[in-house]
Amino acid sequence: MPGGRHALLVATGTYDNQALSRLRSPAGDALALAEVLEDPRIGDFEVDRVVDRPHHEVTRAVERFFLDRRRDDLLLLHLSCHGLKNDNGELHFATADTDRRLLASTSVPARFVQRQMSQCRARSIVLLLDCCYSGAFLTGGKGDTTVHVRDELAGHGRVVLTATNRTEYAWEGERVTELGPEPSRFTGALIEGLRSGEADRDRDGLIGVQELYDYVYEELRDSGVRQRPQMWAELEHRVVVARSVLPALPHGWDREAGPGAGSGAGPAAGEPAQAPRPRVPTPGRERSRLPPTALLPVTEALAALPCMEDARGRQQFATVLGEFLALRVDLRGVRQREDVVAIARAALNQEGGENALLSTVALLEGQRAAAEVGDSLRP
Structure with missing residues (x-):
């Protein structure tokens, strides 16, 4: 994994304004996510956390995070907080001192984050948004449900994973505002996929952003929660988020089928499962020679x-x-x-x-x- 690997985790769960309900998961999510990202066996990131801070401290930390980076650096920014939209449908990230009536001056506008990303020299940037309406980060004008990747996320090597589409809530447990120690559904799935290695779908020993998204999407879908994670990307190369703690399989091996697969015979009771078998081309098949x-x-x-x-x-x-x-x-x-x-x-x-x-x-x-x-x- 060449180049520097840097992560900034911004979590806001406690708010001065009583109009914004307390969120139970952001601080704990940031701590748990930092653990897997910092683990040299997994993420090997240098991680900074900003927890329950006012908007001027958050914007300062975000701007500093993207400043003076090298082209081969990998940057990961995770935002966990309330997502709020103004009357024009523009997304804002709530901070500890956010006033819903004064979003422009007391929150972190999504467009501010977009500008910092577009001006950054690093070719690989991963943005993880765990907030309500997070899918609105890349949408166009009010009422527009089409994602304009080139319009809203200029440049190459940028990836955005959102907990929801542009109109959904991000869920904590069974209710949006229920208090307790559980992680959010979205960040919890991210953490588990990285910690367990299960997000390494092809078992090559590395977890790319597409694999991570597929894992999170399926986890939330199978849990029955009413939110659909989204992903937008413009990449020139594969972005590797982490190493897998699971052993890599030899190239070309089928992770699902083992020796004797298809014969109806499985391992005897008490025997360990055998390693998957490699895919072997069927004899006699010729290479395609279509014009x-x-x-x-x-x-x-x-x-x-x-x-x-x-x-x-x-x-x-x-x-x-x-x-x-x-x-x-x-x-x-x-x-x-x-x-x-x-x-x-x-x-x-x-x-x-x-x-x-x-x-x-x-x-x-x-x-x-x-x-x-x-x-x-x-x-």
């Missing part, structure tokens, strides 16, 4: 699939396709067309890629969709 002109109809057919509509769906498709092909299919997750072309190329340039592509479509979208994509493969 370059085949890329266009395949791309058009794939782009029409519902799973290609958002970055998370495209990443899930790429992950499944990669399992069939025993390779990593990397996507930038910004433009749909760019991601779909990357998926099509990955499949058509590999041995047995056409079969793997159709199997992935059938698994995620059904046999009828697979047949339609199959038609595009025919000359």
